[in-house]
Amino acid sequence: MSTPDRPASAVTNAFSIDVEDWFQVSDFEDQVRPEDWDGHESRVVASTRRLLRLLAEFRVKATFFVLTWNAERHPSLVEEIAADGHEVATHGHAHRLVYELGPDGFRRDLDRSISILERITGSPPAGYRAPSFSVTSRSMWALPAMLDAGLEYDSSVFPVQDALYGVPGARRFPFVIHEDHGRRLVEFPMTTARVAGRNLPLGGGAYLRVLPYPYMRWGMRQVNRGGEPAVVYLHPWEVDPGHPKIRSRGKRGFSTHYLNLDAMEGKLRRLLSDFHFAPVREVLAERGFLPRPAEAA
Ligand SMILES: [Zn+2]
Numbered sequence: 001m002s003t004p005d006r007p008a009s010a011v012t013n014a015f016s017i018d019v020e021d022w023f024q025v026s027d028f029e030d031q032v033r034p035e036d037w038d039g040h041e042s043r044v045v046a047s048t049r050r051l052l053r054l055l056a057e058f059r060v061k062a063t064f065f066v067l068t069w070n071a072e073r074h075p076s077l078v079e080e081i082a083a084d085g086h087e088v089a090t091h092g093h094a095h096r097l098v099y100e101l102g103p104d105g106f107r108r109d110l111d112r113s114i115s116i117l118e119r120i121t122g123s124p125p126a127g128y129r130a131p132s133f134s135v136t137s138r139s140m141w142a143l144p145a146m147l148d149a150g151l152e153y154d155s156s157v158f159p160v161q162d163a164l165y166g167v168p169g170a171r172r173f174p175f176v177i178h179e180d181h182g183r184r185l186v187e188f189p190m191t192t193a194r195v196a197g198r199n200l201p202l203g204g205g206a207y208l209r210v211l212p213y214p215y216m217r218w219g220m221r222q223v224n225r226g227g228e229p230a231v232v233y234l235h236p237w238e239v240d241p242g243h244p245k246i247r248s249r250g251k252r253g254f255s256t257h258y259l260n261l262d263a264m265e266g267k268l269r270r271l272l273s274d275f276h277f278a279p280v281r282e283v284l285a286e287r288g289f290l291p292r293p294a295e296a297a
Contacts, residue, residue, distance in 0.1 A: 011224040012286060014188060014231040015055075015062040015277035016155065016204075018129055019048055019070060019077075022237035024095045026132040026164065027250040027257050034094050037069065043243055044070050045077050047236035052084055054239075054265070058272040063280040065091035065129040065155075068113040071120060078120045087279035088117055089127035097134040097164075098156075103141050110149050126281050126290070129233070130156035133165035133190060143178040147185045152290055155231060155280055158190040160201045163252045172199065173228040174289055186289045188280055191230040193219035204233040206256040213267050217274055224275070229283050232271065238264045 021044040023032045032040065048064075055062055064081045066088060071078045082088050093113040098106050110128065118124045128151050135142050135156035146154055154177065159170040170189055177187035192199035201207050202219040223230045237243055241261035248255045284290045 011227065011229055012276045012278050012283055013220065013224070013229050014155075014280040014283040015060055015272075016129065016231060016233045016280055017048070017051055017062055017064050018091050018233060018235050019044065019064050019066040019081075020091060020095060020235055020237070021067075021070060022047075022240065022243040023246070024067060024069070025235075025237075025257060026095070026097065027255045028246055028248050029251065031246055031248055034069075034096075041244060042070075042073070043240055044236055045074050047240040047243075048077055049080070050239050050265075051234075051236055052080065052086075054268060054272070055086070056084065058269075060272055060277045061085050061087070061279050061282070062277065063087040063089050063127065065089045065127070066113075066117065067091040067095055067131075068093045068116040069095070071113075071116050075120045078117065082121050087127070087281050088121050089125045089129065089280070090114060090117055091129050092131055095131045097132055098130045098142050099134050099136060099139040103145065106139070106142055107145050107149070110145065114149055114151075124150055126152040128154050128156065130154075133158040133162075136165055136167055143185055144180060147178060147180055147183055151185065153186040153188060153281065153284055155188040155190070157187055158201065158203070159192050159199050162201070168199070173223075174284055174287060176289070186284055188231050188284060190233065191219070191223060193222050203231060205235065205238070206259070208232070208234065208267055208271075209238055209260045209264050210256055213270055216267070216271065220275060229287070230275075231280060231283075232277070234264070234268070239268070 023040040090113040093109045160166045161168045178185040190203040285292045
């Protein structure tokens with residue numbers, strides 16, 4: 001495809017986990033209302049610990065975007081994540097899509113999630129990942145709201161066209177997405193590969209779980225050869241093949257939720273062996289988009 005101008009291995013990529021339970025996904029929204037979440041078997045602690053063990057084995061630090069409905073019920077899990085040296089960031093509070101919440105609802109959900117994490121970890125999160133990448137052309141008002149809430153970066157824009165998400169023309173690599181009075185909000189877009197002038201989704205989740213691993217490896221190498229970092233994302237329930245079954249047609253008329261769950265851990269092991277990873281904030285600092293922790297103090 002493109003001429004390699006630096007070894008892929010020289011680039012540090014971001015590794016991220018959206019800490020939500022198996023029944024909190026957008027695909028099940030019609031069957032499982034948030035009011036009923038407490039009635040479902042919670043498996044988020046065990047499956048997140050499984051990922052913590054895997055990351056420790058490979059000595060990789062990651063960013064955990066925590067859905068704070070879970071943080072309120074399992075504060076010790078958030079403490080464990082932080083104690084292991086990972087970055088704690090926010091996935092919002094109630095997993096509502098940003099463009100459905102509207103500006104006021106979004107601000108309330110975000111503020112609530114930030115204060116819950118600050119109470120548990122002692123410091124406010126720097127980053128946000130929207131449920132189902134729902135920062136789109138319909139919800140760009142969320143960017144100034146994030147800056148007002150004290151966030152430094154967002155990682156929610158997917159430069160593809162999907163039924164639920166996507167900003168097709170968006171830039172593919174980290175950039176300053178919003179500026180106000182000298183304050184900057186940095187965007188780390190979800191990773192895409194480039195084929196015949198089109199962006200193909202790569203980032204992780206179902207794309208990693210369902211498609212053959214060599215596709216992911218090829219795409220990440222393409223990105224790294226261009227000197228750019230990729231961001232990988234996944235969910236704890238994707239390494240928990242035994243979680244309960246719900247019949248759902250999802251929000252797109254089909255659901256990938258239960259496909260290939262058995263294969264996910266093996267794919268992650270290959271990914272963690274083949275590439276270098278760090279938390280999102282660290283990758284953005286390494287590239288000069290954010291102050292390094294010592295400078296920030
Ligand atoms: Zn989510």
